[in-house]
Amino acid sequence: MAHVVLKDLVKTYGSFKAVNDVSLTVNDGEFVALVGPSGCGKTTTLNLVAGLIPITSGEIVIGDRVVNDLDPKDRDIAMVFQNYALYPQKSVYKNLAFPLQMRKLPREAIDKKVRDAARVLDMTELLERKPRELSGGQQQRVALGRALVRDPAVFLMDEPLSNLDAKLRVQMRSEIKRFHQDLKATIIYVTHDQLEAVTMADRMAVMNGGYLQQYDSPAQVFAHPVNMFVASFVGSPAMSLVPLQASTANGNTVLTGAEGWQFELSPHNAQKVASAKTKKVVLGARHSTIKLHKSAVPASVPAKAYTVEPTGDVTFVQALLSGAIVNISVSPNVAVAPDEQIWLEFDQERMHLFDGETEMALKVN
Ligand SMILES: Nc1ncnc2c1ncn2[C@@H]1O[C@H](COP(=O)(O)OP(=O)(O)OP(=O)(O)O)[C@@H](O)[C@H]1O
Numbered sequence: 274m275a276h277v278v279l280k281d282l283v284k285t286y287g288s289f290k291a292v293n294d295v296s297l298t299v300n301d302g303e304f305v306a307l308v309g310p311s312g313c314g315k316t317t318t319l320n321l322v323a324g325l326i327p328i329t330s331g332e333i334v335i336g337d338r339v340v341n342d343l344d345p346k347d348r349d350i351a352m353v354f355q356n357y358a359l360y361p362q363k364s365v366y367k368n369l370a371f372p373l374q375m376r377k378l379p380r381e382a383i384d385k386k387v388r389d390a391a392r393v394l395d396m397t398e399l400l401e402r403k404p405r406e407l408s409g410g411q412q413q414r415v416a417l418g419r420a421l422v423r424d425p426a427v428f429l430m431d432e433p434l435s436n437l438d439a440k441l442r443v444q445m446r447s448e449i450k451r452f453h454q455d456l457k458a459t460i461i462y463v464t465h466d467q468l469e470a471v472t473m474a475d476r477m478a479v480m481n482g483g484y485l486q487q488y489d490s491p492a493q494v495f496a497h498p499v500n501m502f503v504a505s506f507v508g509s510p511a512m513s514l515v516p517l518q519a520s521t522a523n524g525n526t527v528l529t530g531a532e533g534w535q536f537e538l539s540p541h542n543a544q545k546v547a548s549a550k551t552k553k554v555v556l557g558a559r560h561s562t563i564k565l566h567k568s569a570v571p572a573s574v575p576a577k578a579y580t581v582e583p584t585g586d587v588t589f590v591q592a593l594l595s596g597a598i599v600n601i602s603v604s605p606n607v608a609v610a611p612d613e614q615i616w617l618e619f620d621q622e623r624m625h626l627f628d629g630e631t632e633m634a635l636k637v638n
């Protein structure tokens with residue numbers, strides 16, 4: 274396996290920048306997810322690494338080689354796509370063997386590689402079937418197998434699970450993760466599904482509008498999102514973002530909501546707010562860090578319940594606060610009705626604060 278380095282990677286179409294100065298390193302054996310909303314440049318980035326489209330500027334290193342000018346076939350990569358692109362007339366065995374025959378490997382070597390891959394992916398008993406005789410998940414496994422037999426330096430996967438139904442997707446998610454662990458493979462995996470990225474990847478590269486926003490472990494991205502985009506993109510239900518005004522009185526920093534209520538910040542959070550460019554501050558809070566009260570308690574703020582969604586284990590309440598919608602999770606035995614007056618208590622240790630102008634996370638200077 275090999276490491277991959279992207280340096281100042283740019284791809285433009287006319288005046289449009291699909292990939293904007295993206296730099297990142299994928300370590301040898303690492304599973305990296307490229308994640309972001311539709312159109313953010315994930316597939317373009319992957320195709321640049323694969324060599325399927327030419328780069329505008331920058332550098333791509335795979336292993337110890339700069340591959341900018343190499344053909345896809347010389348880059349030592351294998352791709353797995355959303356549509357599996359299997360040969361319908363060929364058996365699974367022949368689908369797996371075909372890329373090796375093209376490389377003119379001896380018949381015994383091909384047979385060994387095909388059977389090894391089939392064993393790794395637990396599909397030995399499927400080798401004689403045709404693709405149409407397989408389920409979606411099994412076809413996806415054949416597509417993985419076809420990448421595997423090529424023994425590439427890097428696996429590139431573009432939304433490989435998005436054609437599968439929800440249940441199968443979860444199952445294949447663990448299978449690909451297992452595949453990565455067993456092979457210690459270097460994998461770059463494109464998905465628009467933040468949950469797939471969070472659950473599978475060692476590190477996730479969150480993209481938006483062609484820009485790399487944050488590149489870190491899922492735990493770090495979740496705990497310390499660098500800006501409001503990342504904060505609201507990663508995690509479900511999304512982190513609530515409430516626009517507020519900061520002010521200082523008698524040495525204390527308070528945040529004021531559109532309805533006029535106020536609460537006082539802890540010294541640590543006050544220090545963060547002191548670094549904001551303007552008085553506009555956005556409070557970010559995940560559902561599990563907000564307490565819902567049926568009557569006012571100290572440091573709580575008044576809000577109005579909007580929708581109530583029981584899911585079984587947990588009930589999600591959406592509330593209106595300072596012009597924003599706030600997601601709160603409560604135990605199913607808490608009875609809340611739409612339009613009911615409620616009070617919310619934010620955990621100061623776990624709240625996020627963003628600059629209302631730049632949308633960047635506020636830090637203690
Ligand atoms: N050949 C092309 N010519 C012009 N614009 C293109 C071309 N290919 C892609 N784009 C644009 O570049 C941007 C990034 O596209 P890309 O396919 O990389 O998005 P993506 O992140 O993979 O999205 P999705 O999740 O929908 O697959 C989009 O705005 C797209 O319209």
Ligand SMILES: [Mg+2]
Binds near residue numbers: 315316317
């Ligand atoms: Mg795409």
